Amino acid sequence: MVDVSALGDAILNGDRAALARAITLAESRRADHREQARALIQRLLPKTGGAIRVGITGVPGVGKSTTIDALGTYLTSLGHKVAVLAVDPSSSRSGGSILGDKTRMARLAVDPNAYIRPSPSSGTLGGVAAKTRETMLLCEAAGFDVILVETVGVGQSETAVADLTDFFLVLMLPNAGDELQGIKKGIIELADMIAVNKADGDGAIAARAAAAQYQAALHILAPASMVWSVPVVTISGLTGDGLDGLWAKIRDHRTRHETNGLITKKRRRQDVKxxxxxxxxxxxxxxxxxxxxxxxxxxxxxAVGAGEMAPTAAADEIAGALGL
Incomplete structure (x- = not known):
């Protein structure tokens, strides 16, 4: 039996081992563990909500982990405490996941002001782990003031990340051509900023050209916010170039939306979802x-698989058993 009160006090005191235990408790599927996790989060709720929550997504190979490692290290150098919630793709067959984020974020993994929590997505819509919301609140209670949520990759279901975070960053590759045609409009409509990564060395010119094309493409979309126009920037997660400007825009977004009460309104909508x-x-x-x-x-x-029963009839029977 977990002592919720003692565990909560330890988290508020910045005990990382206690934080890890609490997240494991929240991720558990056992009914008693879920009940204890709910009690713990309810107790800690007044100490949450102060962090800047940033979702980071992009196609496989765009350099999400490298960028997060560099951005997180930059932020800790400024005095921030950074938590990275890295959602790994789970196997649709076995449910297993690699959970290798700590090896891909070598600098943050040993940074005393950073905390990396790999979490299997377990098939959850949008690649966001089922308990990511609870994990985010626990990290905030432990004193982390920047939460970076790395998602599996771009796709229609990635809209789930917008229901978790204050700021949605989409990473893109320098070669815009065919990729520009393949951008899913729904993802871009949710983006608060587009960053063309790998803008270093020979890729710098291509990255600037891609950024110009993305910026032009954004002009055909109606802005999601009256106080924010989606910027397109070029960065290099490998060298760190452009990350200071990227963070400055995230802070600017935060200031503008806090001033108008929009952050609070967005989070309340997220809580309902x-x-x-x-x-x-x-x-x-x-x-x-x-x-x-x-x-x-x-x-x-x-019976459905053999064609002996209509899917609708089977669904009705299951729903009836649930009292629906």
Whole structure:
């Protein structure tokens, strides 16, 4: 049995081991652990909300981990405490994940003012781990004032990251041509900033050209905010060039939206979505653990798979068993 009060006090005192235990508790699927995690988060809630929450996404190979390692190191040099919630892709077959972020972020991994928490996505929509919200609050209570959330990659479901963070950063590669045509409009509409990475060496000219094309493409989209126009910048996660300007724009975004009360409004909307996500999680838990359903579902799946039963009929039977 976890002593929630003692664990909460340890987290508030910056005990990293206690923070790790609390996150493990929040990620657990055991009913008793979930209840203890809820009690812990409720106790710590008044000490949360002060961090700048930044979601970082981009296509595989764009250099997310390298950029986060460089950006996080830059921020700790300014006196910030940085938590990186790196969501690893889980295997759709085994549910396993590599969890190798600490090897890809070598400098942050040994930085006393940084904390990296790899977390398997477990098939969660958008590549965002099911318990990332709880982990974020726990890190804020432990005193981390910048939260960086690295997601699996760009795709339609990546809109989930916008429901977790204050600022959504999309990383792009220098070669704009075909990639510009392939940008998903929904992702760009959610972006608060586009950063063309790998703008170093021979890639610098291509990066500037790509940035100009992305900026031109943004002109055809209606701005999501009346107080913010989406900037396009060039950076190098490898050398660190441009990261100071990138951070300055994130701070500018924060200032403008705080002044107008927009950060608070956005977070309240996110909390409502979080509530419904937890309701859906409870329904999924019923499906997994209800004895009668567990016994009946394999037969329903077999009947649908064999073409002997309509999917709608099977769905009605399952919903009826849940009282829906």
């Amino acid at each position: 979080w509530m419904w996500a937890m309701v859906e999680d409870r329904l999924q838990a019923r499906l997994r653990h209800d004895p009668a359903l567990k016994a009946r579902i394999p037969a329903l799946e077999a």
